[in-house]
Amino acid sequence: MSRFRHYVFALGPLAAAALWGGMYVVSKWSFSLVPPVTLGFFRVALGAAALWLWLGLTGSRSRPSREDWPALVGLGGWVTVTIVAQFLGTELTNASQGSLLTVLTPVFVVVLGAAVRGERVTRTKTAGIALAAVGTAVVVAGQYDPGTVAVGNAAGVGLLVVASLAWAGYTVWGVRVVRRYSALTAATYSTVAATPMLGLLSLGELWYLGRGLATIPLGASSLFAIAYLGLASTAAAWYLWYKGLEYVPAGTVAVFYFLQPVVGTALAAALLGEQVGAWFVAGSLTIGVGVWVVSRGRADQNGRQPRDRSGLRE
Incomplete structure (x- = not known):
């Protein structure tokens, strides 16, 4: 593969962050129509169907070996915890809390990457992540009243932390x-594995609320929200996120997550007429510098394993 294509695919997580930029706004708005866990089930079920169709159209629907099924089911479990905690946490908190707590995901990835895969936590990577975290805080502080970040439902904040850890x-x-x-195979099978898990939790939620599927309004607004969450922020974004993992360490991929609140704020300004000021520009530039610092760091060598039979590193 050419160096140019290598870098293009390595930037897949950047595109994923862009697609996730409007996710909190869409999901928060949709909860008045569809309960959060049920909305998560619709999102993942649609994303799984789209990914399965995509996998078939590419002619690469190779069944993973039996020894890898437990790992795929485990990934489906991580997906389930992420969606449930993220949507319930978003319902119980506000946009500023949701945006600020996204900084925890890259930190958790770096820590787990070092503990599980032996990825090196270099000074360069640490400095880049710190810069990006500071930039995120500046962006959020410039768009919201910092006093509201500490106000809200403690359970919601805790759930968002759990969602960050699960992702x-x-x-x-x-x-x-x-x-x-491949990224497509991993994203497809893990999403398919998560669908029945979320389906059972959705039934439990509807039972607890005393509602049935017939009570959920499937009008143009709710269908648009489900389509965006399922096709854009699930099928496309999860594939692009995993695509980056084919080429760079997990800790490097994670730094792109810091761009999510920047994209969300920019979309709000472009589509909803919200104002952005000097804080947004300064924070965005700081995040950009942090991402550049991490991307310029030396690739991790300790976490790489020998090539397997498919020609890809395990």
């Missing part, structure tokens, strides 16, 4: 499957 688990434990097969 870090999905990232780090997915590396082996991604490099053994």
Whole structure:
């Protein structure tokens, strides 16, 4: 593969962060129509169907070996915890809390990557992540009243922390499957595995709320929200996130997560007319410098394994 294509694919997580930029706004708005766990089930079910179709159209629907099924089911478990904790946490908190707590995901990925895969935590990577975290805080502080960050439901904040940790688990434990097969195969089978788990939790939620599927309004607004969450922020974004893992260490991929609140704020300004000021520009530039510092750091060598039979690193 040419060096140019290598860098293009390595930037897949950047595109994923862009697609996730509007996710919190869409999901928060949708909870008035669809309960959070049920919305998560619809999102993942649609994303799984789209990924399965995509995998078939590419002619690469190779069944993973039996020894890898437990790993894929485990990834589906990480997905389930992420979606449930993220959507319930988003419902109980506000946009500023959700945006600020995204900084925990890259930190968790770096820690888990070092503990599980032996990825080196270099000074360069640490400095870049710190810069990006500071930039995220500046962006959020410039758009919201900092006093509201500490106000809200403590359970919601805790759930968002759990969601960040679970997505870090999905990232780090997915590396082996991604490099053994492909990003598309790993994203597809893990999403398919998560669908029945979320389906059962959705039934429990509807039972607890005393509602049935017939009570959920499937009008144009809710269908648009489900389509965006399922096709854009799940099928496309999860594939692009895993695509980056084919080429760079998990800790390097994770730094792109810091761009999510920047993209979300920029979209709000472009589409909703929200104002952005000097804080947004300064924070965005700081995040950009942090991402550049991490991307310029030397590639991790300790976490790489010999090539397997598919020609990809495990």
